[in-house]
Amino acid sequence: MVHVAIVGAYGSAGVAVADELLERADDFDTPLELTLIDDGDPGGGLCILRGCMPSKDVLSAGKHRYQARHDDRLEGVPEVDPEAVVARKDEHVSGFAEHRRSHVHGLAEREDVELVRETARFVDDRLLEVGERRIGPDYVVIATGSVPNIPDLPGIEGVSPRTSADVLDATSFPDSAVVMGHGYISLELGPYLSEVGGVDLTVIEHDDRPLDEMEPAYGETLLDLYRDQFDIEVLRNTDERRVESTADGGVSVLVDQHGEERTIEADELYCFTGRRPNLDGLGLERTRLEPEDGWTESTMQAVDDDRVFVVGDANGREPILHVAKEQGVAAAENVVNHATGEDLEPYTNVPHHVIFSGLGTYPFARLGHTPATAAESDMESIVVTREASSDGVFKTKNHPEGRATLIVDADDGSVIGFQGLHLHADVMAKTMQVVVEMRLDVREVPDRAYHPTTPEILDGLFRDACAELADRQECVGSDDSRDMAL
Numbered sequence: 001m002v003h004v005a006i007v008g009a010y011g012s013a014g015v016a017v018a019d020e021l022l023e024r025a026d027d028f029d030t031p032l033e034l035t036l037i038d039d040g041d042p043g044g045g046l047c048i049l050r051g052c053m054p055s056k057d058v059l060s061a062g063k064h065r066y067q068a069r070h071d072d073r074l075e076g077v078p079e080v081d082p083e084a085v086v087a088r089k090d091e092h093v094s095g096f097a098e099h100r101r102s103h104v105h106g107l108a109e110r111e112d113v114e115l116v117r118e119t120a121r122f123v124d125d126r127l128l129e130v131g132e133r134r135i136g137p138d139y140v141v142i143a144t145g146s147v148p149n150i151p152d153l154p155g156i157e158g159v160s161p162r163t164s165a166d167v168l169d170a171t172s173f174p175d176s177a178v179v180m181g182h183g184y185i186s187l188e189l190g191p192y193l194s195e196v197g198g199v200d201l202t203v204i205e206h207d208d209r210p211l212d213e214m215e216p217a218y219g220e221t222l223l224d225l226y227r228d229q230f231d232i233e234v235l236r237n238t239d240e241r242r243v244e245s246t247a248d249g250g251v252s253v254l255v256d257q258h259g260e261e262r263t264i265e266a267d268e269l270y271c272f273t274g275r276r277p278n279l280d281g282l283g284l285e286r287t288r289l290e291p292e293d294g295w296t297e298s299t300m301q302a303v304d305d306d307r308v309f310v311v312g313d314a315n316g317r318e319p320i321l322h323v324a325k326e327q328g329v330a331a332a333e334n335v336v337n338h339a340t341g342e343d344l345e346p347y348t349n350v351p352h353h354v355i356f357s358g359l360g361t362y363p364f365a366r367l368g369h370t371p372a373t374a375a376e377s378d379m380e381s382i383v384v385t386r387e388a389s390s391d392g393v394f395k396t397k398n399h400p401e402g403r404a405t406l407i408v409d410a411d412d413g414s415v416i417g418f419q420g421l422h423l424h425a426d427v428m429a430k431t432m433q434v435v436v437e438m439r440l441d442v443r444e445v446p447d448r449a450y451h452p453t454t455p456e457i458l459d460g461l462f463r464d465a466c467a468e469l470a471d472r473q474e475c476v477g478s479d480d481s482r483d484m485a486l
Contacts, residue, residue: 002028002339005128005135007120007282008143009036010104011045012321013312016328017141017335018107025112027336033112035137036104037130039119043104044097046145046313047321053096054168055188056356057089062195063359069195070229071398080196082171089168122283126307129283139307139335143328144282146275146313151180155243159251161271164189173197174267178253180240181273182210187222187357187364189272194230195359202264203234204255211421213370217385217403218421225358225401235264243269277314291316298346300331301338309335323349350437354426362402362421365429368436369407369417380410384464386457388422393452399423406442406461413469414439418461424454432458442466 004021008014018036025032040049047053061080069077108115118131127136148163150156161180167189177193179186182205193199203226209219226232238257246252251269255262279291288304289295295303296315302308309331312324330347337344355364374381388394388402402422409416416439418432435445442465450456 001031001033003033003137004139005035005137006141007037009038010040010043011143011145012047013324013328014143016325017332020329020332024336028339036115037120044100048096050165052321054089054093057092058085059192059356059360061085062192063361066195066359086171122287125287142310142314143312144278144314146319147278149274149276150271151273153240153243159243159245159269161269163271173199176200176266177268177270178264178266179203179270179272183274184355186272187355190232191230191359194232201232204238205234205236208236221421225362275319277316299334299344300327352433354429363426364421365425367418367432374407382408382410382465382468384461386460391456393454393456404457406465408442408465413441413443415442428455
């Protein structure tokens with residue numbers, strides 16, 4: 001008998017592990033016993049309950065208002081009903097979560113699977129205390145997700161900062177707020193607070209600009225949009241020093257900006273400072289496991305115990321839903337490999353990130369290499385960029401702002417990266433994921449206009465890349481037909 005326990009069985013990563021193990025059950029040399037453990041109430045996983053599903057639900061309401069307000073051909077600005085927004089979000093989330101729970105409960109109906117609705121804690125290496133019992137499985141999979149990362153800042157314990165979860169449930173808003181953090185959470189929820197809540201926002205940005213993995217023009221474009229379209233003030237190169245409550249119940253944040261101290265006062269403080277692995281109370285201190293940077297291998301095994309696998313947000317490697325699922329499948333495959341004496345396979349993925357910035361009207365998508373990562377790999381590459389305003393279709397759709405970049409291997413013409421910050425970049429991401437992961441030759445990617453739609457920006461990038469490749473070698477299929485897409 002091979003006994004596997006999954007701690008965090010309702011989440012996307014945990015479900016992926018369970019599904020794959022049961023699919024591969026016959027590959028074990030002995031029967032599989034699976035214990036699913038989750039104390040979540042109501043249960044359903046982070047993405048469904050507090051992550052990408054509810055956030056996109058509420059953002060859509062803000063997007064509708066923004067696009068109507070942004071269009072001078074329309075009269076009047078529609079009002080958003082926050083209570084209706086939250087009620088619809090809750091209804092959708094309830095349905096999604098019930099679907100997830102039903103799936104897990106269906107797994108537990110099998111003779112070889114048990115679902116335990118209790119909190120699990122380690123009391124020794126691979127020895128778990130679950131409710132009033134102890135179990136010692138052959139393998140443990142930790143899939144406990146993540147929690148908001150609240151910085152250890154002097155005075156913050158007396159302020160009660162708001163997090164993304166508070167925004168998703170908000171039916172009323174403060175007049176003003178300070179936002180700490182300007183990563184993906186702030187880029188998505190900041191405009192919502194401004195557009196729907198009417199909140200006067202001041203955002204603290206530690207670096208020169210957001211999207212620091214990209215060329216500066218991307219971050220500058222976002223800063224311009226957030227200032228001009230959403231009235232969001234972003235303090236660059238600024239660090240928080242201290243937080244305290246004010247006499248009127250507000251908050252005061254002392255910051256250092258370019259070496260000079262200043263104080264910012266507002267009604268509320270929002271901590272959009274990322275997320276950290278949810279390992280508190282798991283009892284890892286009673287094991288050999290040390291959850292520090294790099295504590296999991298690419299095989300999803302813990303460095304300190306090769307029979308413990310850590311997947312999804314819990315390992316801190318790349319906290320993204322689709323990555324969590326893929327890691328779950330990889331971990332399950334490697335549990336089978338380890339148990340049967342086979343070589344373990346490392347998990348690798350092509351980066352695929354989408355940030356629904358600008359209320360999803362100006363989403364940012366990244367697939368594969370950026371110009372910087374291509375250069376770091378010593379790969380000779382061709383980089384071409386187009387402004388959205390260069391393609392008339394963005395003007396006809398009333399959103400000419402933004403840009404897109406294509407990275408091509410200069411040796412064989414294969415597409416190795418794409419980034420877009422513009423209307424519908426999120427939708428184009430799937431197409432470009434296929435192109436990048438299959439390393440298609442840019443000269444062989446169909447270049448046909450679908451007029452008048454925003455993917456024309458891709459056609460332009462393909463043509464520009466082919467033109468540069470033509471300086472090195474003959475560009476196959478570069479004929480007058482390509483001009484039809486102009």
